[in-house]
Amino acid sequence: MKHLYLIGNMGSGKTTIGKQVAESLHLPFYDMDALIEQASGLTIPEIFAQGGEAQFRELESALLRAIIQNPAGVVATGGGVVLSETNRALMRQSGWVVYLKASPRTLWQRLQHAQNRPLLKTPNPYETLETIVRTREPLYQEADWMLEVDTLSPAQATDAVRRVYHPTPDDPLAVQVLPHQPSGYTVFVAPALRNRAAHLIAQQCRFTRAALLTHPALLRWAEPIQAAMQSLDIPVQTTTLRSGERVKSLRSAERLYTQLLQAGLDRSGLLLVLGGGVLGDLGGFVAATYMRGIPYVQIPTTLLAQVDSSVGGKVAVDLPQGKNLVGAFHQPALVLIDPELLQTLPTRHWRNGFAEMLKYGIALHKGLWRRLQAMLQAGVLTPRRVRKDLGMWTLPIAQCVNLKAQIVSEDEREVSGKRVLLNFGHTVGHALEAALHYRDWLHGEAIAAGMIAEAELGNILGVTPDEVVRELYETVAQAGLPTALPSGVDAETLLNAMRHDKKRTGDALNVVLLTDIGKARLEPNIPLSVMREALKRCGAS
């Protein structure tokens, strides 16, 4: 069990909410400001008056180190705790960090009459507050989870924080994708959620009968769900397909159409997909096209599918010429993520999914990147083994889902330039998969090497700093993922495979490049010669 650190500006409700969360979870509560006052025998304004802010920060760091030794509990931190990189690292190593975000207006309403806020003792305290909020925001954004509290009552905020720390099948974490849109839906995340799957599906989806698509190896998970649905009077027919990228084909789709017809599924039917990214993409494609489109539900069973492919509605099959060349945007009606389903997943596939998590971190979110590095440092994933301790995995999985949900909600069809950022590592990664005929390397492994090659590309173009490239190499290697292209693959084969890249224009490539840790942009018109040089740096002949 880890600590739960609440961070946020003064007045964001850390103490009130922290106390209530601790009570509801029967955990100890640590209020850092109160503990500092207790230990020093001085009020916070007095500490500031006597020793200045620097002394207060020192006391804060010392207290944080002491709290870490105590039994896991809820910690209401001081607003400035994030100013120290050491404090941010200490919190990350020993617990989960949740940011209670409130606007300056909300904070001001709560603080304008407070006497115990030394930082606001200035000629224009509102302006001072705005400046503090603005300058600290990037540091708060490094949290594992952010909760906007402006419109939440303390009770609602307490419930929301509890769900982040301790999601359960009855009270799962819920992430909205495309809110307020007809195609919008919820992704629920909680260990053991499969036990409520039938109930949630019946509650959230409109249909008369269902087909369940899965792998033969996953029948042990599928059968109880089928039985639970039948006990709710929902007829379900289960269909199994072999696994592997080669299943993601038009031939498999045709077989599935036939099976759905035989199962009597009409336009009021629902397709339930219990499987990894291959079945999710294929099942989603079939759902998008069968009878001009039926709803489908994703219950992803690989780490890769949980953090990435089950959310966002990109569904497709491959052609011999390349990946995902026939497809659609068809959002699922519901996604149910149960990290317990990963218990049977082979280590190599955990690593495969971890590659996509690293992509989210390095391209989109510095805090997630640091969290993944902390997981590696703690030995959660080593080149030899994985610790399947769900306490370590559930929140990072949910954070990836949350990032994807935000991006898809902003740019569902990949037109505004936002969603394309999720393709970091994929221009080279997809070409590599095609060059290897979808054998030998898994998708995530190809993406890992693709990220390295695209970081080198950015470096050659002067976009990606040296230290970012170095950090990426080190972290990818620490995860036991490839940092070089496989021997025997030559640059011309890869460049040729990139002919079908959907981001390509004419003879130049448009590639997502890193500008910093957690930041990326689409760089247009990259000459093939520069890509060739990057591929050679990564071992292509």
Ligand SMILES: NC(=O)c1ccc[n+]([C@@H]2O[C@H](COP(=O)([O-])OP(=O)(O)OC[C@H]3O[C@@H](n4cnc5c(N)ncnc54)[C@H](O)[C@@H]3O)[C@@H](O)[C@H]2O)c1
């Ligand atoms: N649609 C998207 O946005 C998107 C995003 C990323 C990747 N993808 C696609 O996802 C696909 C890769 O998905 P994947 O890596 O999940 O591969 P996969 O679906 O082939 O699953 C990997 C293997 O794990 C097995 N498996 C699945 N769940 C298991 C479990 N719980 N226990 C034991 N074994 C289990 C499967 O039978 C299979 O052999 C690629 O085709 C890729 O292009 C799509």
